[in-house]
Amino acid sequence: xxxxxxxxxxxxxxxxxxxxxxxxxxxxxxxSVTPIRAEAQQPSVLERVLTDRRLWGEDAFAVFGTLDxxxxxxxxxxxxxxxxxxxxxxxxxxxxxxxxLAQIGPAMRRPLAALRSPFAATYAPAVAARAPGFRAxxxxxxxxxxxxxxxxxxxxxFLRRGVTTRSVIETYGQPERTTTEVVHGQGERRxxxxxxxxxxxxxxxxxxxxxxxxxGVVDRxxxxxxxxxxxxxxxxx
Amino acid sequence: xxxxxxxxxxxxxxxxxxxxxxxxxIKDIATDALDPSNRADTEPSIAVNPVNRHEIAxxxxxxxxxxxxxAPVWKSSDRGxxxxxxxxxxxxxxxxxxxxxxLDFDADGRLHVAELDFAVSxxxxxxMAVPDALLAVGAAYGNxxxxxxxxxxxxxPFKGRLYSPFLDFTVANPRSxxxxxxxxxxxxNCVGVGNNAMFPNRTTRITVAPSGKVYVVYKIREGLVAGTxxxxxxxxxxxxxxxxxxxxxxGPTGVSxxxxxQVQTFFTTAFGNPAKGKxxxxxxxxxxxxxxxxxxxxxxxxxxxxxxxxxxxYLARSTDNGATWTSTRVTDGSHHSAYPEVAITKxxxxxxxxxxxxxxxxxxxxxxxxxxxxxGGLTWSDRVLQSMDPGPLANAASGFLWGDYEGxxxxxxxxxxxxxGASDGRSTPQLDPIFFRQKSCRWWSLSCxxxxx
Numbered sequence: 001x002x003x004x005x006x007x008x009x010x011x012x013x014x015x016x017x018x019x020x021x022x023x024x025x026x027x028x029x030x031x032s033v034t035p036i037r038a039e040a041q042q043p044s045v046l047e048r049v050l051t052d053r054r055l056w057g058e059d060a061f062a063v064f065g066t067l068d069x070x071x072x073x074x075x076x077x078x079x080x081x082x083x084x085x086x087x088x089x090x091x092x093x094x095x096x097x098x099x100x101l102a103q104i105g106p107a108m109r110r111p112l113a114a115l116r117s118p119f120a121a122t123y124a125p126a127v128a129a130r131a132p133g134f135r136a137x138x139x140x141x142x143x144x145x146x147x148x149x150x151x152x153x154x155x156x157x158f159l160r161r162g163v164t165t166r167s168v169i170e171t172y173g174q175p176e177r178t179t180t181e182v183v184h185g186q187g188e189r190r191x192x193x194x195x196x197x198x199x200x201x202x203x204x205x206x207x208x209x210x211x212x213x214x215x216g217v218v219d220r221x222x223x224x225x226x227x228x229x230x231x232x233x234x235x236x237x
Numbered sequence: 238x239x240x241x242x243x244x245x246x247x248x249x250x251x252x253x254x255x256x257x258x259x260x261x262x263i264k265d266i267a268t269d270a271l272d273p274s275n276r277a278d279t280e281p282s283i284a285v286n287p288v289n290r291h292e293i294a295x296x297x298x299x300x301x302x303x304x305x306x307x308a309p310v311w312k313s314s315d316r317g318x319x320x321x322x323x324x325x326x327x328x329x330x331x332x333x334x335x336x337x338x339x340l341d342f343d344a345d346g347r348l349h350v351a352e353l354d355f356a357v358s359x360x361x362x363x364x365m366a367v368p369d370a371l372l373a374v375g376a377a378y379g380n381x382x383x384x385x386x387x388x389x390x391x392x393x394p395f396k397g398r399l400y401s402p403f404l405d406f407t408v409a410n411p412r413s414x415x416x417x418x419x420x421x422x423x424x425x426n427c428v429g430v431g432n433n434a435m436f437p438n439r440t441t442r443i444t445v446a447p448s449g450k451v452y453v454v455y456k457i458r459e460g461l462v463a464g465t466x467x468x469x470x471x472x473x474x475x476x477x478x479x480x481x482x483x484x485x486x487x488g489p490t491g492v493s494x495x496x497x498x499q500v501q502t503f504f505t506t507a508f509g510n511p512a513k514g515k516x517x518x519x520x521x522x523x524x525x526x527x528x529x530x531x532x533x534x535x536x537x538x539x540x541x542x543x544x545x546x547x548x549x550x551y552l553a554r555s556t557d558n559g560a561t562w563t564s565t566r567v568t569d570g571s572h573h574s575a576y577p578e579v580a581i582t583k584x585x586x587x588x589x590x591x592x593x594x595x596x597x598x599x600x601x602x603x604x605x606x607x608x609x610x611x612x613g614g615l616t617w618s619d620r621v622l623q624s625m626d627p628g629p630l631a632n633a634a635s636g637f638l639w640g641d642y643e644g645x646x647x648x649x650x651x652x653x654x655x656x657x658g659a660s661d662g663r664s665t666p667q668l669d670p671i672f673f674r675q676k677s678c679r680w681w682s683l684s685c686x687x688x689x690x
Contacts, residue, residue, distance in 0.1 A: 180634045190637075210298070213302070213306070
């Protein structure tokens, strides 16, 4: 078992950002292996989330692999739904959102930045296959009636459908905090009551909506662009 | 009083006391088994089957419908002692729901539910042959906050006609609009009713009088009061005398129930004290209308900030088909109050369900209250149904605690109500739908007390 553990640890060390550094040797009974630095042995929650195929479809990896562009476009956070990605920037009317869309275009045509090794294998093919198909548009969200820039493509799958809050907690442990947000529209209708599970210092927030047809299902994930960009790219954009 | 009379009185009083006449019955209708997802059950609505008053139906924001599963109607067949959920509200259109909703029975005891879906289309769903079967879907119409009333009066020339008011948000100044249907919502005809010439409308509520005259109350929103949770409004009533086809029974612009002067009412997402706990939304939570099922008098309960400095509940009464109104205050001028619903029994007892709050202590305590008047609104007897600190209730979301409105109706001599309050007997303390009923007779009215409910 110890040998298996050591091998797994070694793999993490090789795959994770930073790779193997000058590490002291330690002994174990009958073997001699390289101990792994604590930070290399345990990928952060953020890194685990960003590569979790149980959470994300290929389109999400294409977004993550171009997240530097989103940051360059001024996006501070994005909302990943099963079928679309929504800008965190809200506008009260369509015109400012269209202006925002025009600003985003050049940023999205930037050259691809180099990905760090644990992400490259997952993201690079997705970026090549999926990102060219994304189309951005301005839409009005029903929930808060704000105008947003929205990206999607036919048959897109960003957040996997049916991911539950329970499975998230089973995988990533209890959230750092849980909050509730009531989203009112201008009208009289029922607001959305959102339950937010915060992880990675708020860089990843799993959101459940009481308007969803099935209780307990993650409706969207809010991703902090800056925080997520840092581990993904070899050089911080 | 002679001795035999005293004896008779004592006997009657004893009988009343022992039979529990006039006692308040109150019950959390949810259980862990019925509500495994701990839904908040906000914005409840209630109706009593006129054919069998043991049958009561309630809708709340419980389970949502989907393409494959219905949303529930809470049902009781024993006057509210036990409850079950009947998942009979199927997805009426292409999108999820329920959004705002309201229900009513027709004179034949068939259930109707007005539903708003998440794409902001309204539908009336109607019971067919089997009471608990999936409801049939009617035409799409309207948009925001549909309500519903079915004319069940045998004296009405429009008996059976269905009315559904809503707020039309597709025009520059949102307008109170009413749809009418002669085929239970299969087809609907919608008519703009509210005066939106200068200002937007909101809070549209409806009642049908025994004569078949139909009344709506709505507010004309004439500007926020800076730095306060209030706005200036006119609570305005309009009437249709032809089954909802035209709406000019009270002139082209209707009648303000409080006269020419503006009043201030709540328009806030922070009803309560944000420094002392959770708060509620009170934006379309300030008016209700009902008619006396016997003589047709019309009553409007509304919110008015008065000299006390508090938002208070007022009751306006019209004895001339809405032409003139006389107002009295229901509340006592000591706490902010809102969310009024009004209902009238067959003998003219007036009931008003409302919410106030007390923030004099370290936390805000919200109180669901039920006031009754046995003399047309001149004086009131008021009781607290439940005091609640929503703070510890996990599914009580600050900003939307019970919804924009709750449920109150009357059948014969009994009030039936439902509010979203603190649960009782649940594993997880939470918001639940709390049902109550109370038979209400003038103390001397033996015919009332002994009438079967």
